[in-house]
Amino acid sequence: MIDTHAHIYADEFDQDRDQIITRALEQGIDKILMPNIDIHSIEPMLTTQALYPDVCHSMMGLHPCYVDNNVKKNLETIYSWFDKHSFIAVGEIGIDLYWDKTYQAEQESAFITQLNWAKEMSLPVVIHTRDSIEETLTLLRKEQDGSLSGVFHCFGGSLEQAKAINDLGFHLGLGGVSTFKNGGMDQVIPHLDINYLILETDCPYLAPVPHRGKRNEPAYTALVAQRIADLRQVSVEDIDTLTTHNARRLFSL
Structure with a gap:
């Protein structure tokens, strides 16, 4: 199983990162993919990868926030x-209009710039959207020349939005929101294209039920897998196999 989106390098894990990694491995999560957020997160992220090189893999990008x-x-x-280190993706990038729209134009410009990096380096992109799926899709349609691939991480949108994302060749990252009773995803997940689904935690944020409101961690990827399996009425082993295959293919692992 692969946690395709984890901020395991964050200082929330500084006191017990070894134990966190061990718990993940014990749950069958053998890969943890780490998105960068800004210039200050680069050093802790790369340090974490150096400590756990067989497990943790880094991306490089500027988060819209x-x-x-x-x-x-x-x-x-x-x-x-990108000239100093090998990264598995450009990310996380995108548009976030939830807290503040002051820098929306700058966010959109940065998003397009980083999409062009992905084209240049033949890397997938990891996209963050909050209150901005439609705006992001509009830009992505203009930039998609057939060479872009990636994932809309932390997907919590509608079935129509999921189809629009898949039509552009992009995956959906499912995490803790999938387990929330009031999230509405129970009506969406059974109908999603399994070939475009990957698992994530977005730890330390958005912990799945029954840990909602607490610190999230990669081991909880297994809870997300179980929830998806229950909603789709298949075995958790099937979800593990399919989503792991999708993630390995997308990120060339």
Whole structure:
């Protein structure tokens, strides 16, 4: 099983990261994929990968919530890292209009810039959307030339949005929201295309039931898999096999 989106390098795990990794391995999660968020997360992320090189794999990108007046300089710094290190994806990138729309234009420009990096380097992208799926799809349709691939992480949208994402050749990352009783995903997950589904936690955020509201961790990927299996009325082994295959193919693992 693969946790395709985990901020395991975050300081929330500084006191017990070894135990967290061990619990993940015991649950059958043998790969943990780490998205970058800004220029300050690069060092802890790469340090974590160096400590657990067989388990943890890094991405490189600028998260939309960290786009501000310094976006041009920060993008230059982040781009320079592709010459220094091998990354599995450009991410996490995208648009977030939940908290603040002040830098929406800058977010959109940064998103397009990083999509072009992905084309240049033949890497998948990991997309963050919050209150912005339609805006993101509009931009992605313009940029998709057949070479872009990736995932809309933490998907919590409608079946129509899922189909639009899949039609562009993109996957859906399912995490803790899939287990929330009021999330509405119980009506969506049974009808999603299994060939475009991958698992994630987005830890330390969005812990699945029964740990909702607490710190999330990669081991809980198994709870997400079980929820999807229950909703689709198949075995958790089937979900593990299919989503692991999808993730390995998408990220060339």
